[in-house]
Amino acid sequence: MTEVAGERIAKVLVRHGVASRREAERMIAAGRVAVNGKSIESPALNVRETDRITVDGKALGNREPTRVWLYNKPRGLVTSTRDQKRRPTVFDSLPDTLPRVLSIGRLDIDSEGLLLLTNDGEIKRHLELPSTGWVRKYRVRLHGRPGKDSFALLAKGIEVGGERFRPMSVTLDRQQGGNAWVSVALREGRNREIRRAMEAIGFSVNRLIRVGYGPFQLGKLQPGDVTEVRPRVLRDQLGTVGAVKVSDLDSRKRRASRGSRRRARRTNESSDT
Incomplete structure:
Protein backbone atom coordinates (compact mmCIF):
# COMPACT_ATOMS: atom_id res chain seq x y z
CA MET A 1 0.00 0.00 0.00
CA THR A 2 1.33 3.42 -0.95
CA GLU A 3 2.21 5.56 2.06
CA VAL A 4 0.21 8.77 2.26
CA ALA A 5 2.53 11.76 2.15
CA GLY A 6 2.32 14.62 4.60
CA GLU A 7 1.14 14.89 8.17
CA ARG A 8 -2.28 14.71 9.85
CA ILE A 9 -3.89 18.13 10.07
CA ALA A 10 -4.74 17.69 13.77
CA LYS A 11 -1.09 16.97 14.55
CA VAL A 12 0.02 20.01 12.54
CA LEU A 13 -2.27 22.24 14.61
CA VAL A 14 -0.91 20.74 17.82
CA ARG A 15 2.72 21.18 16.74
CA HIS A 16 2.05 24.81 15.92
CA GLY A 17 0.63 25.38 19.39
CA VAL A 18 -2.84 26.22 18.05
CA ALA A 19 -4.60 23.78 20.37
CA SER A 20 -4.34 20.45 22.14
CA ARG A 21 -5.22 17.35 20.12
CA ARG A 22 -8.80 17.18 21.42
CA GLU A 23 -9.32 20.91 20.98
CA ALA A 24 -7.95 20.68 17.43
CA GLU A 25 -10.41 17.89 16.63
CA ARG A 26 -13.29 19.98 18.00
CA MET A 27 -12.16 23.00 15.97
CA ILE A 28 -12.10 20.88 12.81
CA ALA A 29 -15.55 19.41 13.55
CA ALA A 30 -16.88 22.95 14.02
CA GLY A 31 -15.66 23.93 10.55
CA ARG A 32 -13.09 26.42 11.83
CA VAL A 33 -10.17 24.90 9.89
CA ALA A 34 -9.69 25.13 6.13
CA VAL A 35 -7.06 23.72 3.78
CA ASN A 36 -6.45 25.50 0.49
CA GLY A 37 -9.65 27.48 0.95
CA LYS A 38 -11.93 24.51 1.71
CA SER A 39 -13.34 23.75 5.15
CA ILE A 40 -12.38 20.27 6.34
CA GLU A 41 -14.21 17.76 8.52
CA SER A 42 -11.64 15.07 9.30
CA PRO A 43 -8.73 15.45 11.76
CA ALA A 44 -7.08 12.54 9.92
CA LEU A 45 -6.64 14.50 6.69
CA ASN A 46 -3.00 14.57 5.63
CA VAL A 47 -1.52 17.91 4.60
CA ARG A 48 1.82 18.94 3.12
CA GLU A 49 4.06 21.93 3.70
CA THR A 50 2.78 23.46 0.45
CA ASP A 51 -0.85 23.42 1.63
CA ARG A 52 -2.36 26.66 2.91
CA ILE A 53 -4.00 26.13 6.29
CA THR A 54 -6.27 28.68 7.93
CA VAL A 55 -7.92 28.71 11.35
CA ASP A 56 -10.90 31.03 11.73
CA GLY A 57 -9.84 32.62 8.46
CA LYS A 58 -6.30 33.37 9.62
CA ALA A 59 -3.33 31.69 7.95
CA LEU A 60 -1.27 29.31 10.02
CA GLY A 61 2.12 30.97 10.39
CA ASN A 62 5.57 29.42 10.48
CA ARG A 63 6.37 27.47 13.61
CA GLU A 64 8.03 29.49 16.31
CA PRO A 65 10.97 28.13 18.33
CA THR A 66 9.87 26.00 21.28
CA ARG A 67 9.28 28.11 24.37
CA VAL A 68 8.25 27.23 27.94
CA TRP A 69 7.06 29.46 30.76
CA LEU A 70 6.64 28.91 34.51
CA TYR A 71 3.38 30.30 35.90
CA ASN A 72 2.31 30.51 39.54
CA LYS A 73 -1.38 29.72 39.27
CA PRO A 74 -3.55 31.36 41.94
CA ARG A 75 -6.54 29.56 43.45
CA GLY A 76 -9.88 30.20 41.82
CA LEU A 77 -8.78 29.88 38.19
CA VAL A 78 -9.80 27.08 35.84
CA THR A 79 -7.06 25.52 33.68
CA SER A 80 -9.11 25.67 30.50
CA THR A 81 -9.45 27.95 27.50
CA ARG A 82 -13.22 28.06 27.98
CA ASP A 83 -15.42 27.29 30.97
CA GLN A 84 -19.11 26.45 30.63
CA LYS A 85 -19.81 27.99 34.04
CA ARG A 86 -18.04 31.19 32.94
CA ARG A 87 -15.53 31.00 35.76
CA PRO A 88 -12.25 32.90 35.29
CA THR A 89 -9.56 30.87 33.53
CA VAL A 90 -5.79 30.74 33.67
CA PHE A 91 -5.62 32.05 30.12
CA ASP A 92 -7.77 35.07 30.96
CA SER A 93 -5.23 36.10 33.59
CA LEU A 94 -2.05 35.79 31.52
CA PRO A 95 -0.18 38.91 30.34
CA ASP A 96 -1.13 40.22 26.90
CA THR A 97 2.54 40.02 25.91
CA LEU A 98 2.46 36.21 25.88
CA PRO A 99 1.74 34.42 22.58
CA ARG A 100 -0.97 31.78 22.45
CA VAL A 101 0.10 29.08 24.90
CA LEU A 102 -1.02 25.64 26.08
CA SER A 103 -0.82 24.32 29.61
CA ILE A 104 1.30 21.25 30.31
CA GLY A 105 -1.07 19.32 32.53
CA ARG A 106 -3.65 21.00 34.73
CA LEU A 107 -4.31 22.26 38.22
CA ASP A 108 -7.90 22.19 39.44
CA ILE A 109 -9.69 25.37 40.46
CA ASP A 110 -8.85 24.94 44.16
CA SER A 111 -5.18 24.15 43.58
CA GLU A 112 -2.33 26.60 43.12
CA GLY A 113 1.34 26.76 42.28
CA LEU A 114 3.55 25.76 39.38
CA LEU A 115 1.92 25.36 35.99
CA LEU A 116 4.08 24.96 32.88
CA LEU A 117 2.99 26.73 29.70
CA THR A 118 4.32 26.19 26.18
CA ASN A 119 3.73 27.29 22.60
CA ASP A 120 4.60 23.78 21.35
CA GLY A 121 1.84 21.18 21.28
CA GLU A 122 4.27 18.30 20.78
CA ILE A 123 6.23 19.20 23.91
CA LYS A 124 2.96 19.58 25.84
CA ARG A 125 1.78 16.12 24.87
CA HIS A 126 5.10 14.46 25.62
CA LEU A 127 5.67 16.04 29.02
CA GLU A 128 2.17 15.09 30.18
CA LEU A 129 2.85 11.38 29.66
CA PRO A 130 3.64 9.38 32.83
CA SER A 131 6.24 7.50 30.76
CA THR A 132 8.31 10.70 30.63
CA GLY A 133 9.08 9.98 34.28
CA TRP A 134 9.03 13.54 35.57
CA VAL A 135 8.14 13.87 39.24
CA ARG A 136 5.42 16.30 40.28
CA LYS A 137 5.98 17.70 43.78
CA TYR A 213 7.39 19.65 37.83
CA GLY A 214 10.40 17.63 36.75
CA PRO A 215 13.49 19.89 36.81
CA PHE A 216 11.42 23.08 37.10
CA GLN A 217 10.66 24.60 40.52
CA LEU A 218 8.17 27.20 41.73
CA GLY A 219 10.84 28.91 43.81
CA LYS A 220 9.97 32.50 44.73
CA LEU A 221 7.63 33.09 41.80
CA GLN A 222 4.67 35.07 43.14
CA PRO A 223 1.00 34.12 42.49
CA GLY A 224 -0.06 35.30 39.04
CA ASP A 225 3.52 35.88 37.85
CA VAL A 226 5.02 34.30 34.73
CA THR A 227 8.68 33.80 33.83
CA GLU A 228 10.14 32.27 30.68
CA VAL A 229 12.64 29.43 30.82
CA ARG A 230 15.86 30.50 29.12
CA PRO A 231 16.53 28.70 25.79
CA ARG A 232 19.80 27.17 27.01
CA VAL A 233 18.11 25.82 30.16
CA LEU A 234 15.28 24.50 28.02
CA ARG A 235 17.67 22.61 25.75
CA ASP A 236 19.58 21.23 28.74
CA GLN A 237 16.43 20.02 30.50
CA LEU A 238 14.36 18.83 27.56
CA GLY A 239 17.13 17.63 25.28
CA THR A 240 17.11 14.15 26.82
CA VAL A 241 13.38 13.65 27.39
CA GLY A 242 12.32 10.54 25.50
CA ALA A 243 12.26 10.88 21.72
CA VAL A 244 11.40 14.56 21.72
CA LYS A 245 14.43 16.82 21.67
CA VAL A 246 14.18 20.58 21.58
CA SER A 247 17.34 20.80 19.48
CA ASP A 248 15.81 18.39 16.95
CA LEU A 249 12.55 20.32 16.88
CA ASP A 250 14.36 23.61 16.36
CA SER A 251 16.52 22.14 13.59
CA ARG A 252 13.43 20.78 11.83
CA LYS A 253 11.81 24.20 12.07
CA ARG A 254 14.93 25.84 10.63
CA ARG A 255 15.01 23.33 7.75
CA ALA A 256 11.31 23.91 7.08
CA SER A 257 11.87 27.67 7.13
CA ARG A 258 14.82 27.39 4.71
CA GLY A 259 12.70 25.17 2.47
CA SER A 260 9.93 27.76 2.44
CA ARG A 261 12.40 30.50 1.50
CA ARG A 262 13.84 28.36 -1.32
CA ARG A 263 10.34 27.68 -2.66
CA ALA A 264 9.56 31.39 -2.47
CA ARG A 265 12.76 32.23 -4.40
CA ARG A 266 11.90 29.67 -7.09
CA THR A 267 8.40 31.13 -7.39
CA ASN A 268 9.77 34.65 -7.72
CA GLU A 269 12.32 33.55 -10.33
CA SER A 270 9.67 31.81 -12.44
CA SER A 271 7.39 34.85 -12.17
CA ASP A 272 10.10 37.11 -13.53
CA THR A 273 10.68 35.08 -16.70
Whole structure:
Protein backbone atom coordinates (compact mmCIF):
# COMPACT_ATOMS: atom_id res chain seq x y z
CA MET A 1 0.00 0.00 0.00
CA THR A 2 1.33 3.42 -0.95
CA GLU A 3 2.21 5.56 2.06
CA VAL A 4 0.21 8.77 2.26
CA ALA A 5 2.53 11.76 2.15
CA GLY A 6 2.32 14.62 4.60
CA GLU A 7 1.14 14.89 8.17
CA ARG A 8 -2.28 14.71 9.85
CA ILE A 9 -3.89 18.13 10.07
CA ALA A 10 -4.74 17.69 13.77
CA LYS A 11 -1.09 16.97 14.55
CA VAL A 12 0.02 20.01 12.54
CA LEU A 13 -2.27 22.24 14.61
CA VAL A 14 -0.91 20.74 17.82
CA ARG A 15 2.72 21.18 16.74
CA HIS A 16 2.05 24.81 15.92
CA GLY A 17 0.63 25.38 19.39
CA VAL A 18 -2.84 26.22 18.05
CA ALA A 19 -4.60 23.78 20.37
CA SER A 20 -4.34 20.45 22.14
CA ARG A 21 -5.22 17.35 20.12
CA ARG A 22 -8.80 17.18 21.42
CA GLU A 23 -9.32 20.91 20.98
CA ALA A 24 -7.95 20.68 17.43
CA GLU A 25 -10.41 17.89 16.63
CA ARG A 26 -13.29 19.98 18.00
CA MET A 27 -12.16 23.00 15.97
CA ILE A 28 -12.10 20.88 12.81
CA ALA A 29 -15.55 19.41 13.55
CA ALA A 30 -16.88 22.95 14.02
CA GLY A 31 -15.66 23.93 10.55
CA ARG A 32 -13.09 26.42 11.83
CA VAL A 33 -10.17 24.90 9.89
CA ALA A 34 -9.69 25.13 6.13
CA VAL A 35 -7.06 23.72 3.78
CA ASN A 36 -6.45 25.50 0.49
CA GLY A 37 -9.65 27.48 0.95
CA LYS A 38 -11.93 24.51 1.71
CA SER A 39 -13.34 23.75 5.15
CA ILE A 40 -12.38 20.27 6.34
CA GLU A 41 -14.21 17.76 8.52
CA SER A 42 -11.64 15.07 9.30
CA PRO A 43 -8.73 15.45 11.76
CA ALA A 44 -7.08 12.54 9.92
CA LEU A 45 -6.64 14.50 6.69
CA ASN A 46 -3.00 14.57 5.63
CA VAL A 47 -1.52 17.91 4.60
CA ARG A 48 1.82 18.94 3.12
CA GLU A 49 4.06 21.93 3.70
CA THR A 50 2.78 23.46 0.45
CA ASP A 51 -0.85 23.42 1.63
CA ARG A 52 -2.36 26.66 2.91
CA ILE A 53 -4.00 26.13 6.29
CA THR A 54 -6.27 28.68 7.93
CA VAL A 55 -7.92 28.71 11.35
CA ASP A 56 -10.90 31.03 11.73
CA GLY A 57 -9.84 32.62 8.46
CA LYS A 58 -6.30 33.37 9.62
CA ALA A 59 -3.33 31.69 7.95
CA LEU A 60 -1.27 29.31 10.02
CA GLY A 61 2.12 30.97 10.39
CA ASN A 62 5.57 29.42 10.48
CA ARG A 63 6.37 27.47 13.61
CA GLU A 64 8.03 29.49 16.31
CA PRO A 65 10.97 28.13 18.33
CA THR A 66 9.87 26.00 21.28
CA ARG A 67 9.28 28.11 24.37
CA VAL A 68 8.25 27.23 27.94
CA TRP A 69 7.06 29.46 30.76
CA LEU A 70 6.64 28.91 34.51
CA TYR A 71 3.38 30.30 35.90
CA ASN A 72 2.31 30.51 39.54
CA LYS A 73 -1.38 29.72 39.27
CA PRO A 74 -3.55 31.36 41.94
CA ARG A 75 -6.54 29.56 43.45
CA GLY A 76 -9.88 30.20 41.82
CA LEU A 77 -8.78 29.88 38.19
CA VAL A 78 -9.80 27.08 35.84
CA THR A 79 -7.06 25.52 33.68
CA SER A 80 -9.11 25.67 30.50
CA THR A 81 -9.45 27.95 27.50
CA ARG A 82 -13.22 28.06 27.98
CA ASP A 83 -15.42 27.29 30.97
CA GLN A 84 -19.11 26.45 30.63
CA LYS A 85 -19.81 27.99 34.04
CA ARG A 86 -18.04 31.19 32.94
CA ARG A 87 -15.53 31.00 35.76
CA PRO A 88 -12.25 32.90 35.29
CA THR A 89 -9.56 30.87 33.53
CA VAL A 90 -5.79 30.74 33.67
CA PHE A 91 -5.62 32.05 30.12
CA ASP A 92 -7.77 35.07 30.96
CA SER A 93 -5.23 36.10 33.59
CA LEU A 94 -2.05 35.79 31.52
CA PRO A 95 -0.18 38.91 30.34
CA ASP A 96 -1.13 40.22 26.90
CA THR A 97 2.54 40.02 25.91
CA LEU A 98 2.46 36.21 25.88
CA PRO A 99 1.74 34.42 22.58
CA ARG A 100 -0.97 31.78 22.45
CA VAL A 101 0.10 29.08 24.90
CA LEU A 102 -1.02 25.64 26.08
CA SER A 103 -0.82 24.32 29.61
CA ILE A 104 1.30 21.25 30.31
CA GLY A 105 -1.07 19.32 32.53
CA ARG A 106 -3.65 21.00 34.73
CA LEU A 107 -4.31 22.26 38.22
CA ASP A 108 -7.90 22.19 39.44
CA ILE A 109 -9.69 25.37 40.46
CA ASP A 110 -8.85 24.94 44.16
CA SER A 111 -5.18 24.15 43.58
CA GLU A 112 -2.33 26.60 43.12
CA GLY A 113 1.34 26.76 42.28
CA LEU A 114 3.55 25.76 39.38
CA LEU A 115 1.92 25.36 35.99
CA LEU A 116 4.08 24.96 32.88
CA LEU A 117 2.99 26.73 29.70
CA THR A 118 4.32 26.19 26.18
CA ASN A 119 3.73 27.29 22.60
CA ASP A 120 4.60 23.78 21.35
CA GLY A 121 1.84 21.18 21.28
CA GLU A 122 4.27 18.30 20.78
CA ILE A 123 6.23 19.20 23.91
CA LYS A 124 2.96 19.58 25.84
CA ARG A 125 1.78 16.12 24.87
CA HIS A 126 5.10 14.46 25.62
CA LEU A 127 5.67 16.04 29.02
CA GLU A 128 2.17 15.09 30.18
CA LEU A 129 2.85 11.38 29.66
CA PRO A 130 3.64 9.38 32.83
CA SER A 131 6.24 7.50 30.76
CA THR A 132 8.31 10.70 30.63
CA GLY A 133 9.08 9.98 34.28
CA TRP A 134 9.03 13.54 35.57
CA VAL A 135 8.14 13.87 39.24
CA ARG A 136 5.42 16.30 40.28
CA LYS A 137 5.98 17.70 43.78
CA TYR A 138 3.36 19.28 46.03
CA ARG A 139 2.99 20.93 49.42
CA VAL A 140 -0.33 19.79 50.85
CA ARG A 141 -2.24 20.84 53.95
CA LEU A 142 -4.49 18.18 55.42
CA HIS A 143 -7.18 18.40 58.05
CA GLY A 144 -6.33 15.82 60.69
CA ARG A 145 -3.46 14.34 62.67
CA PRO A 146 -1.66 11.72 60.58
CA GLY A 147 0.55 9.18 62.30
CA LYS A 148 3.71 7.38 61.28
CA ASP A 149 1.92 4.76 59.17
CA SER A 150 -0.96 6.87 57.87
CA PHE A 151 0.36 7.02 54.32
CA ALA A 152 1.58 3.42 53.95
CA LEU A 153 -1.23 2.54 51.53
CA LEU A 154 -0.36 5.46 49.26
CA ALA A 155 3.27 4.34 49.07
CA LYS A 156 2.11 1.01 47.64
CA GLY A 157 -0.49 2.43 45.30
CA ILE A 158 -4.20 2.65 46.04
CA GLU A 159 -7.44 2.01 44.19
CA VAL A 160 -10.06 4.74 44.42
CA GLY A 161 -13.46 4.41 42.77
CA GLY A 162 -12.23 1.59 40.55
CA GLU A 163 -9.20 3.60 39.41
CA ARG A 164 -5.71 2.44 40.34
CA PHE A 165 -3.29 5.18 41.40
CA ARG A 166 0.44 4.68 41.15
CA PRO A 167 2.52 4.79 44.34
CA MET A 168 3.13 8.27 45.71
CA SER A 169 5.65 9.44 48.28
CA VAL A 170 4.16 11.32 51.25
CA THR A 171 6.28 12.88 54.00
CA LEU A 172 4.86 14.51 57.13
CA ASP A 173 6.51 17.93 57.52
CA ARG A 174 4.76 19.41 60.54
CA GLN A 175 1.56 19.49 62.55
CA GLN A 176 -0.10 22.90 62.80
CA GLY A 177 -3.06 22.80 65.14
CA GLY A 178 -5.74 20.63 63.57
CA ASN A 179 -3.94 20.62 60.24
CA ALA A 180 -0.83 18.85 58.98
CA TRP A 181 1.54 19.91 56.20
CA VAL A 182 2.89 17.09 54.03
CA SER A 183 5.11 16.85 50.95
CA VAL A 184 3.79 14.66 48.13
CA ALA A 185 5.65 13.40 45.06
CA LEU A 186 4.14 11.38 42.22
CA ARG A 187 4.81 10.61 38.56
CA GLU A 188 1.37 11.04 37.05
CA GLY A 189 -1.30 13.71 37.05
CA ARG A 190 -4.78 12.26 37.16
CA ASN A 191 -7.86 14.31 37.94
CA ARG A 192 -7.80 15.44 41.60
CA GLU A 193 -5.58 12.46 42.36
CA ILE A 194 -4.05 13.70 45.62
CA ARG A 195 -7.38 14.91 47.01
CA ARG A 196 -9.11 11.63 46.18
CA ALA A 197 -6.27 9.51 47.55
CA MET A 198 -6.18 11.45 50.82
CA GLU A 199 -9.94 11.22 51.23
CA ALA A 200 -9.70 7.46 50.73
CA ILE A 201 -7.45 7.17 53.81
CA GLY A 202 -9.46 9.56 55.96
CA PHE A 203 -7.97 13.03 55.38
CA SER A 204 -9.36 16.08 53.59
CA VAL A 205 -7.12 18.46 51.65
CA ASN A 206 -7.70 22.14 52.37
CA ARG A 207 -4.72 23.52 50.47
CA LEU A 208 -2.64 22.11 47.62
CA ILE A 209 0.38 23.84 46.06
CA ARG A 210 2.44 22.36 43.25
CA VAL A 211 6.07 23.30 43.87
CA GLY A 212 7.90 21.24 41.25
CA TYR A 213 7.39 19.65 37.83
CA GLY A 214 10.40 17.63 36.75
CA PRO A 215 13.49 19.89 36.81
CA PHE A 216 11.42 23.08 37.10
CA GLN A 217 10.66 24.60 40.52
CA LEU A 218 8.17 27.20 41.73
CA GLY A 219 10.84 28.91 43.81
CA LYS A 220 9.97 32.50 44.73
CA LEU A 221 7.63 33.09 41.80
CA GLN A 222 4.67 35.07 43.14
CA PRO A 223 1.00 34.12 42.49
CA GLY A 224 -0.06 35.30 39.04
CA ASP A 225 3.52 35.88 37.85
CA VAL A 226 5.02 34.30 34.73
CA THR A 227 8.68 33.80 33.83
CA GLU A 228 10.14 32.27 30.68
CA VAL A 229 12.64 29.43 30.82
CA ARG A 230 15.86 30.50 29.12
CA PRO A 231 16.53 28.70 25.79
CA ARG A 232 19.80 27.17 27.01
CA VAL A 233 18.11 25.82 30.16
CA LEU A 234 15.28 24.50 28.02
CA ARG A 235 17.67 22.61 25.75
CA ASP A 236 19.58 21.23 28.74
CA GLN A 237 16.43 20.02 30.50
CA LEU A 238 14.36 18.83 27.56
CA GLY A 239 17.13 17.63 25.28
CA THR A 240 17.11 14.15 26.82
CA VAL A 241 13.38 13.65 27.39
CA GLY A 242 12.32 10.54 25.50
CA ALA A 243 12.26 10.88 21.72
CA VAL A 244 11.40 14.56 21.72
CA LYS A 245 14.43 16.82 21.67
CA VAL A 246 14.18 20.58 21.58
CA SER A 247 17.34 20.80 19.48
CA ASP A 248 15.81 18.39 16.95
CA LEU A 249 12.55 20.32 16.88
CA ASP A 250 14.36 23.61 16.36
CA SER A 251 16.52 22.14 13.59
CA ARG A 252 13.43 20.78 11.83
CA LYS A 253 11.81 24.20 12.07
CA ARG A 254 14.93 25.84 10.63
CA ARG A 255 15.01 23.33 7.75
CA ALA A 256 11.31 23.91 7.08
CA SER A 257 11.87 27.67 7.13
CA ARG A 258 14.82 27.39 4.71
CA GLY A 259 12.70 25.17 2.47
CA SER A 260 9.93 27.76 2.44
CA ARG A 261 12.40 30.50 1.50
CA ARG A 262 13.84 28.36 -1.32
CA ARG A 263 10.34 27.68 -2.66
CA ALA A 264 9.56 31.39 -2.47
CA ARG A 265 12.76 32.23 -4.40
CA ARG A 266 11.90 29.67 -7.09
CA THR A 267 8.40 31.13 -7.39
CA ASN A 268 9.77 34.65 -7.72
CA GLU A 269 12.32 33.55 -10.33
CA SER A 270 9.67 31.81 -12.44
CA SER A 271 7.39 34.85 -12.17
CA ASP A 272 10.10 37.11 -13.53
CA THR A 273 10.68 35.08 -16.70
